[in-house]
Structure formats: C-alpha cells, structure tokens
Amino acid sequence: MTEKTEEKSLLREVWDALSFSEIRMAMRVALKHMFVKPVTFQYPREKRTIPDAHRGALGLLRYDDGTERCVGCDLCEAACPSRCIKVVSAENPDVPLSRYATEFYIDITKCVFCGYCVEACPVNALAMTKMYEYSTADKRQLIFDKQRLYEIGEKHIEDAKRYLYAHNQEKNDTESLQYRYKFPHQVAGLTPPQDS
Template identity: 70%
Template sequence: MSVAALTKKILHAALFYEIWDAMKVTFRHMLHRPMTFQYPREQRTIPDAHRGALGLLRYDDGRERCVGCDLCEAACPSRCIKVISAEDMTRPLQRYASEFYIDITKCVFCGYCVEACPVNALAMTKMYEYSTHDKRSLLFDKKRLYDIGERHLDDGKKYLYAHNQEKNVEQSREYRYYFPQSVQKSTQPPPKHLS
C-alpha cells in the first residue's frame, strides 16, 4: 500500500469521512417534497384495475344480471361465496339468485368470481373502507352487494374493462346476451342479436 493511500485511509477513519458522505445524501433529501400523505384527509388515487370490495351489477334497464348459476361459488378459492338460487316464477326458464352472500372476512380478493361469472354480474370496486366494530356486518348479503354495485357502478364497469372482462362499456351493450332467452310461445321470434 502506498503512503498516500495509507494516509488517505487514516484521514478518512479519523474524520469519519463516510458519515459526511452519507450526510450529504440525507441533507439533499431535506429539499425534497415529502413522499407520504396524510391518509384520511388525503386519498390515494386508486387504479381502475384495483381489486376492492365486490358488488353485484344490474343491466341498464334495472334487471339483475345474476342468473344464480353458482359458478362464482365453485371458482372461489376461499369458499366465501354462497348462492341460493331459485326459479323466477314470473318468467319461464329464468333462474335467479334468491340469496347471495359473500363473507368478506374470508374473501381473498383474487377476482376469480368476476372472471368466472358468465354474465359479468359481479365486479370489484374501489371500495376498501368498510371496517366495522361488528363482524357480522361483514357478511355481505344480496341487498348490500347490489347497493355496492349501484354506488360504485362506474368503478365496476371500469374494473371489468381493465381486466378484459368486457370489451368496452359502450360496445358491451351490443353483444350482451340477455340471458337466458325466456321462451313462452313457439312462434316467438328469436332475439335480435341471434337472428
């Protein structure tokens, strides 16, 4: 080791050079804007793809999309969905979910139910603040899920779009298959999109 190098090393050790070096970085950060924000007052911008609480959607004419096929229940990896289906007596062949429960305490927010849904009745929303003192209120029933779906309809539609579940909010109306076709008379004309 050369004398110069040795001197430098001794000097560095004596002057705690590395501390000054690091302090330079630290002091430089004093000039930055803070990275944090004050949460309840300031809200994070949540991306469209965000997987938040689940909601049930309706068609634009107000009918329930869900046909009670129970596929979400089959797809759910944490078994938090329970669907009780029944026949809609007012429309022949129409099945619907008479009861629909999501135990949101069990939900892992994987989005499989949305992926599974053959009518896109379920969507995830940007809603994430539903902490409560009563655990029982976290068993979302059909009414609550439709409420969420209604309140966060835009989020839901954007979610479906972002996750390739629906091509486009506008386009979807074109190819949407109103499901299933209730057949009342044998002379009934086939629906427009199928003829």
C-alpha cells in the first residue's frame, strides 16, 4: 500500500471542527457546480444523438426500386441466439427460381439486439435502426410482423444504411452495387433490382 491519509494534528482537527471546514469544502463543490452545464437531458424534449452503429429496432429493407431485398433464406432465424425470428417462406410466383418471405416475425420482447441477424443476412435485407421508442401497454404489438418491419425499414432507411456501413456490412452507396444478390435474376435473364 503506497498511499495513506495523513494523520492530522490535534490542533488542526480542533480548528477544522470549529471552522466547519468539511462543510465549507462541500459547499465549495456545490457552488462550483452551479455554474457547470448539466450533463443530463430533459428526455422527452431533448434527445441524445444516437451513433450510427447503434443497435436499435430491426427493420426490413427494400432496394431503391422497391423490390424486397429479403429472399426468405431463414438464415437470420438460424443465427438468432434468442430464437426470436420466425420466417415463413414460399416460392416467388413472379420470378422463377426465387423465394420470398411470406411472413416474417420478430418477437421484439425476446430480441437481445445482438445484430447477428444482420451479420448473417446474405442479402443485407435486415438492418438495425436508431428507433428505440416503441414501448406499449399491449405486448402483442411487440411482435413485429413483416409489414411493421418494412415500415420501420422505410421510415429509417437512412439510419439503416448507415448502420450497415458502420458495421462493414455494406460499403457506401457507390460501391454498394456489388453488395447485391443477383442470382435468380441472372438466370431468368431479368435485370436485377437496382439502386438508383
């Protein structure tokens, strides 16, 4: 042990006690802090800036031309450590050889926000957003279905993209074209979904 509080002399102790030195010291700190800017937020009115990497609510994304990115491969379901994702997939009647998610559920009450589903997604259809205010009195609303997830994705598309960039899932816009899953379209001779 290298540090020790100094032993005070008796005189000093008497003087400190008589002059309320401890109280004076405390008051000094208190007074000083009257002129310091508070570090707290007045939450509902003020909000903190959320970093791009923030792992908030999940959303499903579309390509810029409106086609759904998700191909219903269910890998997110396999990757999820808390088993909160359920994907029901089917054959896509419009594009041969392709598959899509007919239903997509994320039980957000079970979600641990680890972001593994985003990491797993081979088409970058999932992304996390900065959305965190979805508390509700009705627990059923916390099972996000496909429609809700696409709504989140649409509303927070910029945040979602920035999330993907921040976590090295996608590079910035110009390079993102090679981050596209082209397979069934290539075969069918169709143009793959484009970003503007």
